[in-house]
Amino acid sequence: MSESFEGNRVRVIDSHTGGEPTRVVIEGAPYLGDGSMADRRIRFRDSYDSFRSAVVNEPRGSDVIVGALICEPVDPTCVAGVLFFNNVGPLWMCGHGTIGLGVTLGHLGRIGKGTHRFDTAVGPVTIEYDGANCVSFENVNSYRLAKNVSVDVEGLGTIVGDIAWGGNWFFLVDSETLPTSRPRVSEDRHGKPFGLGDIEGLTDITWRIRQALERSGITGADHGEIDHIELFGPPGDPKNHSRNFVLCPGRAYDRSPCGTGTSAKLACLFEDGKLKPGDVWRQESIIGSVFEGSIRIDGDKMIPRIMGTAHITAEATLILDSSDPFRLGIRSQHRQ
Numbered sequence: 001m002s003e004s005f006e007g008n009r010v011r012v013i014d015s016h017t018g019g020e021p022t023r024v025v026i027e028g029a030p031y032l033g034d035g036s037m038a039d040r041r042i043r044f045r046d047s048y049d050s051f052r053s054a055v056v057n058e059p060r061g062s063d064v065i066v067g068a069l070i071c072e073p074v075d076p077t078c079v080a081g082v083l084f085f086n087n088v089g090p091l092w093m094c095g096h097g098t099i100g101l102g103v104t105l106g107h108l109g110r111i112g113k114g115t116h117r118f119d120t121a122v123g124p125v126t127i128e129y130d131g132a133n134c135v136s137f138e139n140v141n142s143y144r145l146a147k148n149v150s151v152d153v154e155g156l157g158t159i160v161g162d163i164a165w166g167g168n169w170f171f172l173v174d175s176e177t178l179p180t181s182r183p184r185v186s187e188d189r190h191g192k193p194f195g196l197g198d199i200e201g202l203t204d205i206t207w208r209i210r211q212a213l214e215r216s217g218i219t220g221a222d223h224g225e226i227d228h229i230e231l232f233g234p235p236g237d238p239k240n241h242s243r244n245f246v247l248c249p250g251r252a253y254d255r256s257p258c259g260t261g262t263s264a265k266l267a268c269l270f271e272d273g274k275l276k277p278g279d280v281w282r283q284e285s286i287i288g289s290v291f292e293g294s295i296r297i298d299g300d301k302m303i304p305r306i307m308g309t310a311h312i313t314a315e316a317t318l319i320l321d322s323s324d325p326f327r328l329g330i331r332s333q334h335r336q
Contacts, residue, residue, distance in 0.1 A: 022100030081304030093167030095259010166263030
């Protein structure tokens with residue numbers, strides 16, 4: 001693994017999408033060469049993990065920040081290529097990050113109101129930008145791989161969930177099926193226990209589920225690691241359809257409703273006959289922010305469309321001082 005890269009200044013633009021931060025690298029990134037975005041993702045993972053850590057990990061970042069590295073697209077119809085990454089490694093796709101990237105490129109004047117395409121590690125993604133803060137994007141083909149999969153979870157017993165792909169692999173569990181004897185911290189402001197007051201408990205449960213899936217050898221297609229766990233339950237606001245809690249690969253929870261997680265949820269709803277093309281599903285996050293989701297069918301593919309809003313929070317230059325013992329960040333102890 002290479003632990004060096006040229007330069008000591010990295011220009012970034014920070015934003016948040018429904019409360020979940022995105023840090024877009026606009027200058028100072030290592031050159032990842034030619035090849036597909038999936039190939040570049042591997043090169044980024046294997047040769048430039050120090051850069052990833054320096055950008056998103058403490059002391060410059062936190063476990064919550066998702067990075068987005070802009071590079072030249074492979075597909076000439078795309079306005080930019082992008083690689084997403086978090087506190088423990090590269091991601092395949094990131095929905096909230098796609099929304100944040102759209103608003104960031106608009107802020108920079110690189111795109112205007114209208115339709116644009118991004119080249120990602122899972123293929124081209126089309127966005128519709130309103131010229132201000134709202135972006136909708138058509139995600140990759142999403143689907144449910146398996147329904148009602150049982151896994152024995154330490155301290156919780158048998159938990160049942162669905163395995164679905166929405167650009168990342170998810171294990172989706174109805175929160176109302178969880179053991180009622182588990183301790184709850186407090187209720188949220190709507191009087192529902194599935195809320196901000198229970199973050200520690202929800203994090204513990206979802207981390208236990210992820211570890212149990214790994215121990216049991218339960219994976220996505222082609223042995224893909226299920227690195228996102230999604231609990232869902234009743235919404236806090238009756239205008240919405242559901243509330244979710246998504247644990248990301250580095251053990252941080254998603255403040256947004258999670259774009260790839262919402263896509264996975266839509267796939268399950270469609271498979272169960274609970275969502276038709278054109279229906280709007282309002283997915284609420286654990287903090288109350290909302291994505292609107294819908295689907296269209298393209299042959300044998302189910303294509304989700306996710307809409308949300310992002311806001312710019314900072315323009316900054318990260319300084320990587322060679323004398324700084326934590327120049328390359330404090331590595332997360334939570335492996336991907």
